[in-house]
Each structure stands twice: as structure tokens, then as C-alpha cells.
Amino acid sequence: MKALVLKKYSKSAPLIEFCDVAKPKIKPHEMLVQVYAVGLNPIDNMIPSGMFKPVLKFQLPATLGSDLAGVVTEVGSQVKRFKPGDEIFASIFDRGIGSLAEFAVVPENTAALKPANLNFVQAASIPMVGLTSWQALQEVANIQPGQKVFIPAGSGGIGSFAIQLAKHFGANVSTTTSTRNLEWVKGLGADKVIDYTKEDFQRTLQAYDMVLGTTRGDAIEQALGILKPGGKVVSLVGPLDAAFAEKRGLNFLLKFVFGLMSRKVIGLAKQRSVHYSFLFVRPDAVQLMEVGKLLEAERIKPVIDRVFSFDQAKDALAYLAQGRAKGKVVVEII
Ligand SMILES: NC(=O)c1ccc[n+]([C@@H]2O[C@H](COP(=O)([O-])OP(=O)(O)OC[C@H]3O[C@@H](n4cnc5c(N)ncnc54)[C@H](OP(=O)(O)O)[C@@H]3O)[C@@H](O)[C@H]2O)c1
Numbered sequence: 571m572k573a574l575v576l577k578k579y580s581k582s583a584p585l586i587e588f589c590d591v592a593k594p595k596i597k598p599h600e601m602l603v604q605v606y607a608v609g610l611n612p613i614d615n616m617i618p619s620g621m622f623k624p625v626l627k628f629q630l631p632a633t634l635g636s637d638l639a640g641v642v643t644e645v646g647s648q649v650k651r652f653k654p655g656d657e658i659f660a661s662i663f664d665r666g667i668g669s670l671a672e673f674a675v676v677p678e679n680t681a682a683l684k685p686a687n688l689n690f691v692q693a694a695s696i697p698m699v700g701l702t703s704w705q706a707l708q709e710v711a712n713i714q715p716g717q718k719v720f721i722p723a724g725s726g727g728i729g730s731f732a733i734q735l736a737k738h739f740g741a742n743v744s745t746t747t748s749t750r751n752l753e754w755v756k757g758l759g760a761d762k763v764i765d766y767t768k769e770d771f772q773r774t775l776q777a778y779d780m781v782l783g784t785t786r787g788d789a790i791e792q793a794l795g796i797l798k799p800g801g802k803v804v805s806l807v808g809p810l811d812a813a814f815a816e817k818r819g820l821n822f823l824l825k826f827v828f829g830l831m832s833r834k835v836i837g838l839a840k841q842r843s844v845h846y847s848f849l850f851v852r853p854d855a856v857q858l859m860e861v862g863k864l865l866e867a868e869r870i871k872p873v874i875d876r877v878f879s880f881d882q883a884k885d886a887l888a889y890l891a892q893g894r895a896k897g898k899v900v901v902e903i904i
Contacts, residue, residue: 573671584618607694635670661697715740873897
């Protein structure tokens with residue numbers, strides 16, 4: 571079968587090629603899924619650089635991609651919830667083998683039935699942004715109606731989903747975007763949209779309950795200043811912290827290094843009586859089912875920027891890497 575395979579890590583020129591690879595074999599708790607569409611995420615471009623080598627179990631050569639929607643063709647002997655012919659969506663992030671292929675191995679505990687009202691492209695756009703937003707807003711921050719949430723980069727894959735989810739939880743949501751996207755981002759439901767090319771968010775926003783850290787640079791430290799006491803920054807972009815190393819069972823050295831990397835931001839957070847944590851998304855079938863229900867009820871709508879064919883998958887990665895996507899970039903496999 572055809573797959574897009576990472577063969578060699580490199581910061582400047584990773585070796586990524588289409589290959590003819592053996593159709594994967596499944597274990598008792600797994601399913602073989604014919605992949606119809608794959609949603610891309612920024613980490614699909616970061617993995618080839620080697621920056622996640624110490625953290626992810628990824629053995630080269632390996633198929634890239636982690637979000638998918640498709641049809642179950644085979645189920646392992648222990649699979650209870652699915653049967654051949656079921657249309658599913660899933661995140662197989664951090665499972666060592668990816669989704670940018672004609673077939674993928676999908677553990678049962680990563681998959682949910684595809685919302686009936688979504689096509690495969692729409693469904694494939696959801697898993698990572700849906701799970702990340704759910705884990706940040708619900709699991710870590712437990713957002714309650716009326717709370718104030720700042721979600722920078724409202725036009726991105728995460729922002730365009732997280733704004734809708736935070737509004738569903740009843741939050742008052744502020745976001746940032748560039749001038750050309752202002753009206754479009756307002757349409758996602760944000761209460762306040764700041765043009766980051768003209769205004770610094772920390773001058774206007776105050777007494778927030780939570781910030782979702784989606785942008786790099788100084789933004790995370792600046793975000794601490796807009797929180798009320800007890801407020802939380804949940805960062806998706808780092809710095810990684812010791813708690814993350816502990817949770818993943820990483821070695822003492824990495825725990826020490828991540829502790830050093832996050833020492834400044836955690837210190838600043840303590841001074842302000844607020845909390846800093848780094849979130850690393852994990853596949854979760856139960857949460858994906860919850861997200862699926864919201865999509866089926868049209869409380870949340872998928873936001874697709876561009877769809878590429880499988881042959882154009884490398885162009886799709888390059889397009890996403892420009893960092894200007896409005897919503898999600900999806901590769902249609904068939
Ligand atoms: N830790 C985790 O588990 C996890 C999970 C998912 C994602 N992430 C990370 O979260 C980040 C966001 O992911 P994503 O999928 O949303 O990325 P994305 O879709 O590539 O984001 C692109 C968007 O970011 C906006 N943007 C860029 N710089 C901005 C700035 N300074 N202020 C406001 N908006 C800005 C762009 O809008 P303009 O064109 O208007 O600038 C564009 O619409 C990435 O770094 C990703 O790696 C982490």
C-alpha cells in the first residue's frame with residue numbers, strides 16, 4: 571500500500587517519501603481502517619525535524635500523520651465497539667505509526683464513530699484539535715459558564731475549534747488574529763477579537779480565568795499578566811515542564827532539563843498566584859465521542875481551509891508549515 575514515510579530526521583531537509591509498504595497487521599485490540607482522509611497538524615512538520623525524538627516513540631522509517639477518518643475493514647479479536655464497514659474517526663497520535671497511508675492500524679481506544687452529518691474530510695479535521703481543546707478547557711481548566719477565556723490565534727486549527735468549544739461551555743471568549751481574518755474569526759463566536767498586528771492583548775485583557783497557550787515567543791509569559799489570581803495558563807507550545815516528563819515516564823535527565831526550561835515561567839506564575847502547565851494531547855475515544863456528539867448536534871462546526879489530494883500530501887505539509895492556515899488542512903486519500 572502507498573504511505574508517506576519519514577525516512578531520516580533533519581532540521582533542514584528531512585527525508586520524506588511516498589513508499590510502497592506492507593499492509594499493517596493488527597493486534598487483538600486494534601482495527602485495520604481504510605483511510606479516506608487525514609487531517610494535518612503542525613506536529614506533523616515538527617516530528618521530521620527530530621525535535622520530538624526524546625519524547626515520542628517513533629522508529630524510522632515511519633508513516634507520518636495521526637488524525638484520520640475512514641472505514642473499518644478488519645477488527646481484532648478483542649474489539650467490542652466496532653465492526654467491518656463502520657465509518658470512524660480517530661487520533662493515532664503517539665502510537666509510533668501514522669495515518670498518511672491507504673490503511674492504518676487504529677487501536678479501539680482511540681476511535682469513535684464518525685458523526686453522521688460530517689463527510690470524511692470534515693471528520694478527519696477534528697481529532698487532534700478536538701481532543702486538545704477538550705483536554706485543555708474541560709479536563710485541565712474545567713471551564714464554567716461565565717468564565718473568561720483567552721484563546722490566541724483564533725484562525726488556526728486549534729483556535730477555530732477551541733473558540734467554539736469554549737462558547738459551548740458558556741465562557742466569555744477573547745482571541746487574536748491578523749487584520750484580514752478579523753470578521754471571519756468573529757463569525758466563530760468569539761466575544762472579543764483583537765488584531766494582533768495593531769494591539770497588544772496584554773494592554774486590553776484583564777482578570778481572565780484561563781489562557782490557552784497557542785502562540786510561541788513571549789506570549790506565554792505575557793499571558794500570565796492577564797489572569798486573575800488562581801487563573802491558569804494551559805500551554806500547548808511549551809516550555810515543557812517536569813510534570814510532563816513525570817507523566818510520560820521520561821528519564822531523570824529529561825525531567826531535569828524540562829524543569830530548567832520551565833523554571834522561569836513557573837516562577838513568574840507563582841509570583842502572580844496563577845498556574846502554568848504544559849499540555850501534551852493524548853488520544854481518548856471517550857472524549858472523541860463527546861466531541862462527536864457536539865459536531866452531530868451542530869454545536870461545533872468543522873473549519874476547513876484547504877483540501878489536498880494524497881499525491882499532494884507533501885505540498886499540504888508545506889502549506890501548513892507557513893503558519894497561515896484558516897482552520898484545518900486535510901489530505902484526501904481516496
Ligand atoms: N501540545 C499539544 O498537544 C498540541 C496539540 C495541538 C497543537 N499544538 C500546537 O498549538 C499551536 C497551534 O496549532 P494550530 O493547529 O492552531 O496551528 P495552525 O493552524 O498552523 O495556526 C495557524 C494560525 O495561527 C495564526 N497565528 C500565527 N501567529 C499568530 C500570532 N502571533 N497571533 C495570533 N495568531 C497567529 C495564523 O493567523 P494569521 O494568519 O492571522 O496570523 C493562522 O491562522 C502549534 O504550535 C501546535 O504545534 C500543540
